[in-house]
Amino acid sequence: MTQAVPSKPYLRLRRASRGVVGGWSRIGSQAQFYAKTLASIPDAVINYRTELWRLIAQMGLGSGALAVVGGTVAIVGFLTITTGALVAVQGYNQLASVGFEALTGFASAFFNVRLIVPGTTSVALSATVGAGATAQIGAMRINEEIDALEVIGIRSVTYLASTRVLAGVVVVIPLYCVAVIMAFLAARLGTTAIYGQGSGVYDHYFNTFLNPTDLIWSFFQVVAITVVIMLVHTYYGYNASGGPAGVGEAVGRAVRTSMVIAAIEIAFISLAVYGQSGNFNLAG
Amino acid sequence: MATILGGKPIRALGGFFAMSLDTFVQMFKPPFAWKEYILQSWFVARVSVLPALMLTMPYSVLLVFTFNVLLTEFGASDFSGTGAAIGTVNQIGPIVTVLVVSGAGATAMCADLGARTIRDEIDALRVMGVNPIQALVVPRVLAATTVALALSATVILVGLSGAFFFCVYVQHVSSGAFVAGLTLLTGMPDVIVSLVKATLFGMSAGLIACYKGISVGGGPAGVGNAVNETVVFTFMVLFAINIIVTAVGIQFTVR
Numbered sequence: 038m039t040q041a042v043p044s045k046p047y048l049r050l051r052r053a054s055r056g057v058v059g060g061w062s063r064i065g066s067q068a069q070f071y072a073k074t075l076a077s078i079p080d081a082v083i084n085y086r087t088e089l090w091r092l093i094a095q096m097g098l099g100s101g102a103l104a105v106v107g108g109t110v111a112i113v114g115f116l117t118i119t120t121g122a123l124v125a126v127q128g129y130n131q132l133a134s135v136g137f138e139a140l141t142g143f144a145s146a147f148f149n150v151r152l153i154v155p156g157t158t159s160v161a162l163s164a165t166v167g168a169g170a171t172a173q174i175g176a177m178r179i180n181e182e183i184d185a186l187e188v189i190g191i192r193s194v195t196y197l198a199s200t201r202v203l204a205g206v207v208v209v210i211p212l213y214c215v216a217v218i219m220a221f222l223a224a225r226l227g228t229t230a231i232y233g234q235g236s237g238v239y240d241h242y243f244n245t246f247l248n249p250t251d252l253i254w255s256f257f258q259v260v261a262i263t264v265v266i267m268l269v270h271t272y273y274g275y276n277a278s279g280g281p282a283g284v285g286e287a288v289g290r291a292v293r294t295s296m297v298i299a300a301i302e303i304a305f306i307s308l309a310v311y312g313q314s315g316n317f318n319l320a321g
Numbered sequence: 322m323a324t325i326l327g328g329k330p331i332r333a334l335g336g337f338f339a340m341s342l343d344t345f346v347q348m349f350k351p352p353f354a355w356k357e358y359i360l361q362s363w364f365v366a367r368v369s370v371l372p373a374l375m376l377t378m379p380y381s382v383l384l385v386f387t388f389n390v391l392l393t394e395f396g397a398s399d400f401s402g403t404g405a406a407i408g409t410v411n412q413i414g415p416i417v418t419v420l421v422v423s424g425a426g427a428t429a430m431c432a433d434l435g436a437r438t439i440r441d442e443i444d445a446l447r448v449m450g451v452n453p454i455q456a457l458v459v460p461r462v463l464a465a466t467t468v469a470l471a472l473s474a475t476v477i478l479v480g481l482s483g484a485f486f487f488c489v490y491v492q493h494v495s496s497g498a499f500v501a502g503l504t505l506l507t508g509m510p511d512v513i514v515s516l517v518k519a520t521l522f523g524m525s526a527g528l529i530a531c532y533k534g535i536s537v538g539g540g541p542a543g544v545g546n547a548v549n550e551t552v553v554f555t556f557m558v559l560f561a562i563n564i565i566v567t568a569v570g571i572q573f574t575v576r
Contacts, residue, residue: 115560164552281439282435286429296421300383
């Protein structure tokens with residue numbers, strides 16, 4: 038005979054509060070994980086240097102089937118070529134419709150640096166390096182390899198998460214250069230070779246309005262985004278559960294979250310850096 | 322056994338096109354899996370709507386902000402509505418839809434199908450005489466297409482409202498001038514091209530996710546890798562489609 042347990046009072050209230058409390062404690066555990074990951078970066082540099090080098094090589098050149106299409110560098114390059122060409126297509130035609138097509142070079146120097154390259158790079162990073170990290174760590178988690186690491190005395194957060202955050206920041210430096218060069222080249226080629234604008238006109242407006250300070254800020258934007266993307270992706274991988282499908286779902290959830298957070302971060306950094314004045318002088 | 326260099330990617334590409342052809346043929350063959358279609362549409366919509374709105378807001382604010390820096394310099398900030406409309410309808414709307422449908426919907430589809438494949442459930446369906454393409458792939462691809470189409474309209478609306486609030490209340494543009502500027506350069510053809518883009522994006526994201534899902538191999542790590550590849554390949558294909566459709570569509574829209 039089973040013993041009847043009286044239900045607790047205020048059941049509905051409890052159930053409602055459990056959702057709210059659960060949300061808060063999830064945010065808390067994420068914050069804890071991120072703080073721990075960032076704090077153990079020096080530890081990772083000192084103690085797990087081999088793993089760090091291995092990860093840098095793997096992230097730059099791609100792993101598994103991704104290496105077939107040329108790794109992260111090729112994917113980032115491809116995505117920024119298409120978005121750079123977009124500046125040529127949309128910018129040239131839209132400006133031509135109001136009679137200003139000479140300023141396409143200016144559009145490339147202005148929009149590529151401030152808007153398109155940080156946006157595209159963040160998406161590409163989240164898809165390649167980030168999703169790869171979630172898939173790897175998630176598979177390790179459900180195969181109980183992370184518990185095994187802990188048992189043999191390896192600090193798993195340092196070994197898996199901190200090393201990846203640092204490796205991501207190292208890898209993004211050449212990636213950003215590839216992205217900017219590809220975006221500029223694609224916009225220039227599209228405008229001069231396909232739409233037939235004189236290359237002197239394009240270069241004049243491009244060089245006049247290319248602001249080195251903007252480029253440096255855009256670079257720091259991308260580095261900041263990388264740190265956040267790698268943190269989010271390692272967290273979701275580290276806490277994957279629910280078998281093979283769970284790993285896939287964790288990858289999806291991580292991609293979704295990191296894209297939203299990266300977009301918000303880009304917007305806020307832009308607002309903070311360029312401010313009300315816009316840091317831009319047309320008259321020189 | 323002699324295998325040519327790069328034989329594997331070519332075989333994968335061939336497999337993808339074979340599955341896509343199968344899907345298009347099976348799409349018009351009864352019986353159509355209505356229940357699965359409605360369930361999948363609901364699922365994709367449920368996981369995509371919130372991230373799509375969260376992703377649209379920052380991007381449209383960023384776009385309007387960058388554009389207004391320029392327009393204020395010209396002394397033409399009354400035209401900020403024009404810039405917001407060009408950017409949101411032509412690019413941000415379809416691209417955000419892509420990112421979300423492939424990042425949220427397609428990954429979950431691939432994970433689900435991949436988990437079924439490595440447990441041999443797909444083969445079990447074949448043994449029972451059920452065509453997995455007809456029963457599982459067709460409804461998923463159609464669901465992704467439908468939701469992408471519906472989502473892009475929502476994203477454009479939300480993006481424009483976000484831009485409106487940012488311009489009017491933060492940057493102090495006159496609200497009447499903003500609304501009047503919206504339709505200055507952006508018209509019906511732009512909206513149609515944008516919706517066509519979103520439909521194509523949704524379809525290709527669904528096809529890639531299903532192909533990667535039913536061709537998974539190698540256990541749990543394989544599913545994770547397949548989802549990763551789904552994200553990478555959909556983004557690459559979608560950006561490629563975007564530039565082609567923009568270049569073709571702009572011939573009809575810009576007068």
